[in-house]
Amino acid sequence: MLCLAAAITVHQLTPAPADTVPALSASRDLPAGTAVQSADLEMIRIPPGMRTDGTLGAREQATGRQLAAPLRKGQLVNDAQLLGPGLLTGTPPGSAAVPLRMADASSIQLVSPGQLVDVVLTAGNGFDQPGQSEVLASGVPVLWTATKGGDSGQWLGTSETDGLIVVAASAGQAARLAGASTQGKLFFVLVGPPQSG
Numbered sequence: 001m002l003c004l005a006a007a008i009t010v011h012q013l014t015p016a017p018a019d020t021v022p023a024l025s026a027s028r029d030l031p032a033g034t035a036v037q038s039a040d041l042e043m044i045r046i047p048p049g050m051r052t053d054g055t056l057g058a059r060e061q062a063t064g065r066q067l068a069a070p071l072r073k074g075q076l077v078n079d080a081q082l083l084g085p086g087l088l089t090g091t092p093p094g095s096a097a098v099p100l101r102m103a104d105a106s107s108i109q110l111v112s113p114g115q116l117v118d119v120v121l122t123a124g125n126g127f128d129q130p131g132q133s134e135v136l137a138s139g140v141p142v143l144w145t146a147t148k149g150g151d152s153g154q155w156l157g158t159s160e161t162d163g164l165i166v167v168a169a170s171a172g173q174a175a176r177l178a179g180a181s182t183q184g185k186l187f188f189v190l191v192g193p194p195q196s197g
Contacts, residue, residue, distance in 0.1 A: 020045035022057040026071040033146065034067045041077065054079040054089060068144040068166075069113060087143050088168060096174040097143055097166050103185035105163030108145045115142050116191045119167065119177060123184040136180055137173040139191055142166070 027042040034040065041059050056062050056077045066083040079086030088095050100119065102108055111117060119137045146164035165188070169177055180186055 019048060021048050021051050023051055024056045024059065024062060024077040026073055026075050026077065028073050030067055030071040032067050032070045032144070036062050036065055036067060036082075038063050046076075050076075052076075052078070054086065083144060083166070087166070091141070091168045092170070094171050095168045096171065098169045098174050098177045099164055099166050100177060100186055101181045102163045102165060103187055107188070108163060108165055111142050111145060111165065111188065111190065113142050113144055116140065116193060117142055117167065117188040118191055119180075120187045120189060121180050121184050122187060136176045137167070137169055139194060140167040140169050140173060143168055 023044055023046045025042050025044050027040055030036070030040055038059055041062060043059070051057075056079060061079070062077050062082060067081060068083050068087050069081050071077065071081065080089045083097070087097055103122075116139045118135050119140065120133050121136050122133045142165055144166040146162060167177075
């Protein structure tokens, strides 16, 4: 009887487990550009209030996809952190993610996702053919950059990603930007947000 009473007392004093939902978290620090593997992910359970829109809850939702931003160990994985449709979350309908190779690969160390840029095409070779510049897209947000601080050694493809950035573009801008690097050299100019009013 004493054991039964003790068990009932312990049961009553133990708080009921809170409701939880599954979520994916990083099992280790992952640099931007990582092709996510199953071992890079950990399934955890969190209170429903901690799960924001886009939080992933199944390994297959992230496995094989490439990170658009670095993840710290234990950080929840969100669809907007992965290259692909989630990267365009919050952009106007019809937006496209357009990869561009900048002529000066080191210049992308100056830009981070979220910054606005003008994309400029410079034709000519700088010698017998005079260079002419044309703004192909104005005020487009950067979604992803291939490297920060010149640390490309952690990348798959290494030199193949040098100088790459991904921008969000409208359909018209995307048509002008697609293949633009074959017509000349591409550069970006950092711009501020448009003035309201």
